[in-house]
Amino acid sequence: xxxxxxxxxxxxxxxxxxxxxxxxxxxxxxxxxxxxxxxxxxxxxxxxxxxxxxxxxxxxxxxxxxxxxxxxxxxxxxxxxxxxxxxxxxxxxxxxxxxxxxxxxxxxxxxxxxxxxxxxxxxxxxxxxxxxxxxxxxxxx
Amino acid sequence: xxxxxxxxxxxxxxxxxxxxxxxxxxxxxxxxxxxxxxxxxxxxxxxxxxxxxxxxxxxxxxxxxxxxxxxxxxxxxxxxxxxxxxxxxxxxxxxxxxxxxxxxxxxxxxxxxxxxxxxxxxxxxxxxxxxxxxxxxxxxxxxxxxxxxxxxxxxxxxxxxxxxxxxxxxxxxxxxxxxxxxxxxxxxxxxxxxxxxxxxxxxxxxxxxxxxxxxxxxxxxxxxxxxxxxxxxxxxxxxxxxxxxxxxxxxxxxxxxxxxxxxxxxxxxxxxxxxxxxxxxxxxxxxxxxxxxxxxxxxxxxxxxxxxxxxxxxxxxxxxxxxxxxxxxxxxxxxxxxxxxxxxxxxxxxxxxxxxxxxxxxxxxxxxxxxxxxxxxxxxxxxxxxxxxxxxxxxxxxxxxxxxxxxxxxxxxxxxxxxxxxxxxxxxxxxxxxxxxxxxxxxxxxxxxxxxxxxxxxxx
Numbered sequence: 001x002x003x004x005x006x007x008x009x010x011x012x013x014x015x016x017x018x019x020x021x022x023x024x025x026x027x028x029x030x031x032x033x034x035x036x037x038x039x040x041x042x043x044x045x046x047x048x049x050x051x052x053x054x055x056x057x058x059x060x061x062x063x064x065x066x067x068x069x070x071x072x073x074x075x076x077x078x079x080x081x082x083x084x085x086x087x088x089x090x091x092x093x094x095x096x097x098x099x100x101x102x103x104x105x106x107x108x109x110x111x112x113x114x115x116x117x118x119x120x121x122x123x124x125x126x127x128x129x130x131x132x133x134x135x136x137x138x139x140x141x
Numbered sequence: 142x143x144x145x146x147x148x149x150x151x152x153x154x155x156x157x158x159x160x161x162x163x164x165x166x167x168x169x170x171x172x173x174x175x176x177x178x179x180x181x182x183x184x185x186x187x188x189x190x191x192x193x194x195x196x197x198x199x200x201x202x203x204x205x206x207x208x209x210x211x212x213x214x215x216x217x218x219x220x221x222x223x224x225x226x227x228x229x230x231x232x233x234x235x236x237x238x239x240x241x242x243x244x245x246x247x248x249x250x251x252x253x254x255x256x257x258x259x260x261x262x263x264x265x266x267x268x269x270x271x272x273x274x275x276x277x278x279x280x281x282x283x284x285x286x287x288x289x290x291x292x293x294x295x296x297x298x299x300x301x302x303x304x305x306x307x308x309x310x311x312x313x314x315x316x317x318x319x320x321x322x323x324x325x326x327x328x329x330x331x332x333x334x335x336x337x338x339x340x341x342x343x344x345x346x347x348x349x350x351x352x353x354x355x356x357x358x359x360x361x362x363x364x365x366x367x368x369x370x371x372x373x374x375x376x377x378x379x380x381x382x383x384x385x386x387x388x389x390x391x392x393x394x395x396x397x398x399x400x401x402x403x404x405x406x407x408x409x410x411x412x413x414x415x416x417x418x419x420x421x422x423x424x425x426x427x428x429x430x431x432x433x434x435x436x437x438x439x440x441x442x443x444x445x446x447x448x449x450x451x452x453x454x455x456x457x458x459x460x461x462x463x464x465x466x467x468x469x470x471x472x473x474x475x476x477x478x479x480x481x482x483x484x485x486x487x488x489x490x491x492x493x494x495x496x497x498x499x500x501x502x503x504x505x506x507x508x509x510x511x512x513x514x515x516x517x518x519x520x521x522x523x524x525x526x527x528x529x530x531x532x533x534x535x536x537x538x539x540x541x542x543x544x545x546x547x548x549x550x551x552x553x554x555x556x557x558x559x560x561x562x563x564x565x566x567x568x569x570x571x572x573x574x575x576x577x578x579x580x581x582x583x584x585x586x587x588x589x590x591x592x593x594x595x596x597x598x599x600x601x
Contacts, residue, residue, distance in 0.1 A: 023231060024204070068205060070231075073224040097209040100220050115206065 048072025149187020152361030266300030384422025387596030406558025429460025
């Protein structure tokens with residue numbers, strides 16, 4: 001079973017969806033490649049404001065965000081998602097060049113990874129977050 | 142009085158007499174790898190607060206991510222300020238989407254969004270290279286300058302500009318401040334220097350100022366200038382004992398306070414021992430001293446001192462500082478600056494520099510070396526610090542000249558050590574000159590004993 005097959009999650013009938021906030025098209029392409037190789041569905045937005053809107057519409061399993069993104073930074077985005085009951089269950093992975101794990105955790109992030117991109121660590125972290133989501137969903141049932 | 146913002150860069154504010162004038166446009170120019178971005182980020186982090194933020198716009202020289210990655214290697218980079226008081230944005234991406242002709246509009250929108258008090262565009266040159274026509278470049282930069290001049294913000298344009306571009310490019314016409322950073326290679330070594338090329342409405346210390354890039358960021362060593370008021374030689378009545386048995390009697394019980402003595406001689410003649418005794422005598426008498434050495438490290442020097450019967454631990458407790466600098470990596474201005482700070486502290490009364498030849502070899506040119514030594518000597522005199530320079534001569538027996546002529550002339554006192562050929566090798570000392578004081582000019586024998594070096598009359 002691929003990490004993307006979610007089982008108990010409400011989104012279990014589809015591939016786990018990851019919404020990635022990344023302004024750089026080159027980095028977007030790389031992340032898309034690796035995450036799709038991991039079996040996940042991926043959608044991109046280029047700034048924090050668009051990410052918040054799209055997260056509310058799509059309700060992805062996971063949101064992956066850089067801190068340094070335009071319009072609304074990744075930490076404010078994370079805080080906004082976690083403060084809203086409608087989106088608070090979306091797992092947030094802060095994936096940044098900035099060594100800001102403490103601030104990411106304070107903002108409510110479920111995981112933090114520092115760039116540069118390490119494919120296996122990214123996939124492993126995303127898979128862990130998926131299984132956390134599945135676990136929470138199961139407990140609620 | 143012009144409001145200034147401190148750069149947060151040690152030494153640079155001294156060069157700029159307080160910092161960069163607020164609400165001006167500065168160009169930070171220099172070849173790749175000279176430290177432009179480090180300086181710019183250092184200024185950003187030193188000044189940014191939540192009430193007065195800094196906006197750092199990256200363009201097309203390096204991706205924004207690289208700025209973050211590299212910046213975090215320095216002590217000034219406070220990760221907690223990023224996104225709070227220091228904002229990074231990718232201006233290059235916006236310009237690619239909207240076109241370079243929209244530069245002023247894009248920057249204006251960013252200014253109204255972030256309302257920064259400090260703005261950095263790095264690299265501005267890379268951005269303006271998108272404009273192929275000089276007329277377009279001039280118009281776009283003029284529009285940008287107009288926008289910036291109406292908004293209360295101190296702006297820094299960073300770029301890999303060469304000297305010749307200063308007279309050609311419009312960014313230099315709109316700049317109020319131009320800081321140039323250069324690397325100068327001497328054989329296999331490279332030294333970095335900073336120069337204030339332009340500074341409207343303020344003064345700066347002229348010339349090239351050495352700097353180094355440390356884990357904390359840029360450290361500038363302002364070029365040593367002579368004191369504004371010349372030393373008053375008539376006040377030199379206090380004598381400073383040398384602690385060398387037999388020598389004080391030859392020079393009216395010691396050198397004048399604030400004087401400089403050149404101790405010249407071949408290797409092994411006893412220069413370092415005499416210098417150590419001189420500095421130790423001071424520490425024992427409550428006159429703290431700095432021994433600046435380039436060959437023996439503090440451990441080796443301490444061993445030599447113990448062999449001479451000197452109480453090393455007590456001396457170190459009583460104010461003796463053994464300052465060591467490897468001659469291989471020596472940056473002359475850095476050493477001079479560190480020594481100068483000690484002299485200006487008023488706590489140091491004696492200084493030894495062992496040896497002058499090492500300093501000379503570390504200098505990028507002869508004129509700079511002479512100027513620096515001259516300036517130091519003037520400060521020694523003003524601050525009443527008595528100094529001893531050692532100088533190594535290559536000839537063991539014959540003397541064809543004492544040292545660099547200028548240094549001999551500048552020194553108040555000159556002592557010559559040499560070997561006397563014969564079945565038994567003898568060391569001798571002769572006082573060549575003592576400025577404003579009498580001395581015994583006869584050649585004397587010197588002996589190195591377990592109690593230190595002593596000067597005696599010759600036994601015929």
